[in-house]
Amino acid sequence: MEVPILKQGEVLIATFQAALSDADLNQLRSGLVRQVVKFRSRGVIVDVTAMDVMDSFASRTLREIAQMIRLRGAETVIVGIQPEVAFAMVQLGLTLEGVVTALDLEEGLNYLNKKFKTVN
Amino acid sequence: MIVGTLTVQRKENTLMAKRDGGQVSGIAPDDSGHNEASSELLRELVAHLRQNRTQLREEWVGRISETRLLTAMTKEEIFAEATSVYDSYVEALETETFEALQAYARNLSERIIPRGVETHEVVGIVLLLRDVLARSLFAKYQTDFKKLNRILDAYEPAANRIANTVAVGFVQERERVIRQQQEAIRELSTPVLQVRERLLILPIIGVIDPQRARQLTEQLLRGIRTNRAKVVVIDITGVAAMDVTVANHLVQTVEASRLLGATVIVTGLSPEIAQTLVTIGVDLGKMNTVGDLQGGIEQAERLLGYKVATLAEPT
Amino acid sequence: MAINSDQDIVLARQKGRAMAAELGFLSGDATLIATAISELARNIVTYAGKGHITLKGIQNSSHVGILVVASDHGPGIPDIPQALRDGFSTSGSLGLGLPGVRRLMDEFEITSQPSRGTTVAVKKWKQ
Numbered sequence: 001m002e003v004p005i006l007k008q009g010e011v012l013i014a015t016f017q018a019a020l021s022d023a024d025l026n027q028l029r030s031g032l033v034r035q036v037v038k039f040r041s042r043g044v045i046v047d048v049t050a051m052d053v054m055d056s057f058a059s060r061t062l063r064e065i066a067q068m069i070r071l072r073g074a075e076t077v078i079v080g081i082q083p084e085v086a087f088a089m090v091q092l093g094l095t096l097e098g099v100v101t102a103l104d105l106e107e108g109l110n111y112l113n114k115k116f117k118t119v120n
Numbered sequence: 121m122i123v124g125t126l127t128v129q130r131k132e133n134t135l136m137a138k139r140d141g142g143q144v145s146g147i148a149p150d151d152s153g154h155n156e157a158s159s160e161l162l163r164e165l166v167a168h169l170r171q172n173r174t175q176l177r178e179e180w181v182g183r184i185s186e187t188r189l190l191t192a193m194t195k196e197e198i199f200a201e202a203t204s205v206y207d208s209y210v211e212a213l214e215t216e217t218f219e220a221l222q223a224y225a226r227n228l229s230e231r232i233i234p235r236g237v238e239t240h241e242v243v244g245i246v247l248l249l250r251d252v253l254a255r256s257l258f259a260k261y262q263t264d265f266k267k268l269n270r271i272l273d274a275y276e277p278a279a280n281r282i283a284n285t286v287a288v289g290f291v292q293e294r295e296r297v298i299r300q301q302q303e304a305i306r307e308l309s310t311p312v313l314q315v316r317e318r319l320l321i322l323p324i325i326g327v328i329d330p331q332r333a334r335q336l337t338e339q340l341l342r343g344i345r346t347n348r349a350k351v352v353v354i355d356i357t358g359v360a361a362m363d364v365t366v367a368n369h370l371v372q373t374v375e376a377s378r379l380l381g382a383t384v385i386v387t388g389l390s391p392e393i394a395q396t397l398v399t400i401g402v403d404l405g406k407m408n409t410v411g412d413l414q415g416g417i418e419q420a421e422r423l424l425g426y427k428v429a430t431l432a433e434p435t
Numbered sequence: 436m437a438i439n440s441d442q443d444i445v446l447a448r449q450k451g452r453a454m455a456a457e458l459g460f461l462s463g464d465a466t467l468i469a470t471a472i473s474e475l476a477r478n479i480v481t482y483a484g485k486g487h488i489t490l491k492g493i494q495n496s497s498h499v500g501i502l503v504v505a506s507d508h509g510p511g512i513p514d515i516p517q518a519l520r521d522g523f524s525t526s527g528s529l530g531l532g533l534p535g536v537r538r539l540m541d542e543f544e545i546t547s548q549p550s551r552g553t554t555v556a557v558k559k560w561k562q
Contacts, residue, residue, distance in 0.1 A: 019449065022441035052466065053448050055473040056532050079381070083341035084466040086379040090372040092470065092535035095379070102381035103348055338463060 003028045005035055010042040011112055013105070018050050025061045033068050042074050043112035047105055049080030059094040066099045075115060076100065079108035161274040166214045168260060169253065177206050180245075180252045189244045192235045201228065202245075205286075209249060213278050218285050225289030233290075233297055242290045246283045253279070312343035318350045319420050320382075323413075325358030333369035337376060344382045351420040352377055355413045357388030367402045374407055383423060384408060387416035438505075439485045444476040447488050451503065458492050458499055460561055468501060468559055471539040474532045475505035475555055483509020483552065493558065500541075500560040508552040515545055 003024065006013040012035055014028060032044060046062065048054065066076040079102045081089070089095070102108040169176065181202050184190060190198050204224065212221040229242070257275065261268035313321045320343055324336065340352065354373070356362075362370075374384040386409045389397075394409075410416040438447060451472040455465035472488065479486035486507025493500045512518050518533050533555070537543040542558040 019445045021445050052452065053469045053473050055448075055470055055477060056535075057477060081379045083338065083345055083376075083380065084463045086341055086376040087337060087463065088466050088470040088539065089379060090376045091467065091538045092474065092532065094535075095375040101379050103345070103350075107348075107381055 003031070005031060007035075007039055007041070010116065011045060011109065012036060012039065012041045012043070013045045013047060015047045016049075016051050018052050020051070020058070022057055025058060029061055029065050029068070032065055033072065036069055036072050036074050042116060044069050044074060044076045045105065045108040045112070046076065046078050047080045047108075048078060048085075049082070049104070051080075051085060052082070054081070054085050054089050054094065056092060056094060059089065059092075059096060063096060063099055075112065077102050077108040077111055079104050157270070158274045161271050162213060162216070162278070165257070165271060165275055166210055168256070169210045169213070172256060173206065173210075176252060176256055177202055180206070180249050183248045183252060184245055187244065187248065189241045189248075190232075190237060192237055193232070201232075204228075205245075205249070209282060212282050212285075213275075216278065218281065221282060222285050222289055225286045226293055229290045229293035233294055239287070239291055239294065243283070243287045246286045250279045250283060312339055314343075314347050314349070315417070316421075316424075318348060318424055319417075320344065320347060320349045320352045321355065321413075321417070322352060323355045323358065326360075328359065328362075328366045328369070330365060330369065333366060333373075337369070337373045340373060341376055341380060344377060344380045349382050351423050352382050352384045353413065353416040353420050354384060354386050355388045355416065356386065356393075357390075357413065359388075359393070362393050362396060364400045364402070367397050367400065371402060371406060385410055385416045385419055387411065387413045436488055437485065438476050438479045438488055438507075441480060444473055444480060447476045448473040451490055451501075454490050454492065455501055455559075458501055458561065460501070460559075464559065464561070467539045468503070471536045471557060471559075472503055472505075474536050474539075475503065475557070478532065478553075478555075479505060479507045479509070483507035486552075495560070498560040498562075500558050502556065502558050503540075504554065504556045506552065506554040511549040511551055511553055512545075512547040513549055515547055519545075 003014050003016060003020070006015070012032065014032055016028075020028075032046075035041070036044060044065070046065065048062075051058070062078055066078075069076045077100045078096065081101060100111065102111050181199055184198060184202070185195070193201070205228070208221045208224045212218055232242075254272070254275070257268065257271055261271060311323070313323070315321050320340070322336070322340055322343075328336070340354075343349065344352065354370075356370075359366075370386070374386070377384045384407070386407050388411075389409050408419075410419050436447060436450065437443065448469040452465050452469040455468045456462070460468065472490075476488055479488070484507075486505065486509065488506075489502075489504045491502040491504075493502045519537065520534070533545070536555070536557060540557040540559045544556045545553065547553040
């Protein structure tokens with residue numbers, strides 16, 4: 001299953017579907033990093049609203065995405081983690097440390113726009 | 121070779137209904153040879169109990185007040201209930217079906233539990249009735265010892281089963297009521313308040329058990345989502361003590377809130393609790409703590425971009 | 436159901452969620468169950484290559500529940516207590532995730548024999 005990546009100005013938006021396999025996640029990771037380089041994006045939003053399970057692999061992949069994108073000089077925001085999913089994640093000890101999170105796409109864009117302004 | 125096995129089980133508070141518990145030399149119901157005789161004996165027994173209804177019932181009620189059971193109820197109430205229990209009791213003996221009695225026991229429990237009637241009282245009165253009836257059987261058949269034995273053999277298993285039915289019915293009803301009350305208390309004790317746009321306050325008061333902690337977290341997370349909250353102030357001034365489990369729940373709540381994009385500020389952490397948390401190894405560095413609720417709200421407003429102005433003291 | 440690839444992990448947790456819903460679990464609990472299944476299936480794929488997961492509705496005297504059994508013939512776990520040791524907030528750990536699974540569920544049982552395989556059985560009861 002391919003994850004669609006949208007380009008909106010300086011920001012790339014990747015939207016997850018529910019049933020992503022490990023292979024899909026790996027593909028997304030390399031795809032995102034490639035596109036950040038290609039479009040010289042400054043921010044990436046990963047929208048996980050549709051994810052009904054976030055296990056250790058998905059969680060680790062999200063952290064790796066954020067780290068790799070930071071190495072490219074851009075910032076990543078994870079948006080749309082559902083309350084129930086968040087509860088299950090912390091039970092598993094998955095807290096996405098060091099990764100910025102926001103409530104939804106709108107909040108994620110707000111965060112990035114503010115960030116871009118203060119840098120400029 | 122098995123290297124290791126480890127089992128972790130949740131504590132279960134399950135009351136098992138023991139069927140025919142304490143049965144003494146009972147006649148097995150499927151023992152066809154004795155079955156006929158047993159039914160006939162039960163019929164004779166039931167006739168005896170019907171005949172002496174008034175006297176036996178009064179004796180029973182007398183014993184109940186003597187033993188100071190059901191003190192929460194008036195004499196008239198006890199008498200009325202005793203009459204119904206007596207009749208259902210005899211009916212259960214006669215029909216050897218317990219559904220009606222079970223329904224009555226549930227209904228009775230529903231009425232008397234709010235009055236503060238305790239489990240031992242309900243068990244007590246049923247055992248008293250069993251005793252009163254057994255004594256009357258002794259009196260009636262004292263000249264015919266063999267018959268007395270057969271009658272008791274027929275009576276005892278049924279009487280035990282009746283006692284169990286009533287007691288279990290009461291306990292189940294009581295548990296249901298307790299569960300309901302706990303639920304209500306939990307709902308009341310974990311209000312998620314929105315004090316201004318994007319700011320939630322969660323004042324926690326009293327004892328936090330794992331179940332309540334979980335409910336609290338779920339309520340807060342839902343609250344964050346519906347109110348689009350960016351900052352949450354959790355005030356634990358009203359929490360008397362905190363052990364490692366509860367402390368970890370608190371940490372989890374903070375972490376889960378962050379996953380939804382909200383910052384948590386914990387206020388009202390007493391020096392003692394703070395000391396305890398550090399001693400048991402909770403990472404306070406992960407928590408944003410402020411001394412009191414007032415300070416917590418001020419910091420929350422700063423995070424939200426509001427300017428905090430101190431009002432001049434009234435003169 | 437057989438667990439042979441990362442696709443099967445997704446299938447297993449979807450089945451788990453569907454069964455939990457059928458048994459009447461609230462969606463919050465169904466998420467916990469699905470997440471636990473995902474972790475158990477992942478352990479199979481990562482450490483044993485292939486194995487099985489079975490799901491079953493169960494009932495004790497007062498509650499309905501779900502039983503998840505994950506078994507494989509992989510290398511086994513030499514030190515179970517260590518595998519279950521829990522640095523409580525070690526986020527994103529690369530470990531087996533067993534302490535986490537234990538927290539997600541109500542009952543947890545593990546049997547392992549070196550070079551013979553591992554069986555993990557977990558239960559969750561409906562409140």
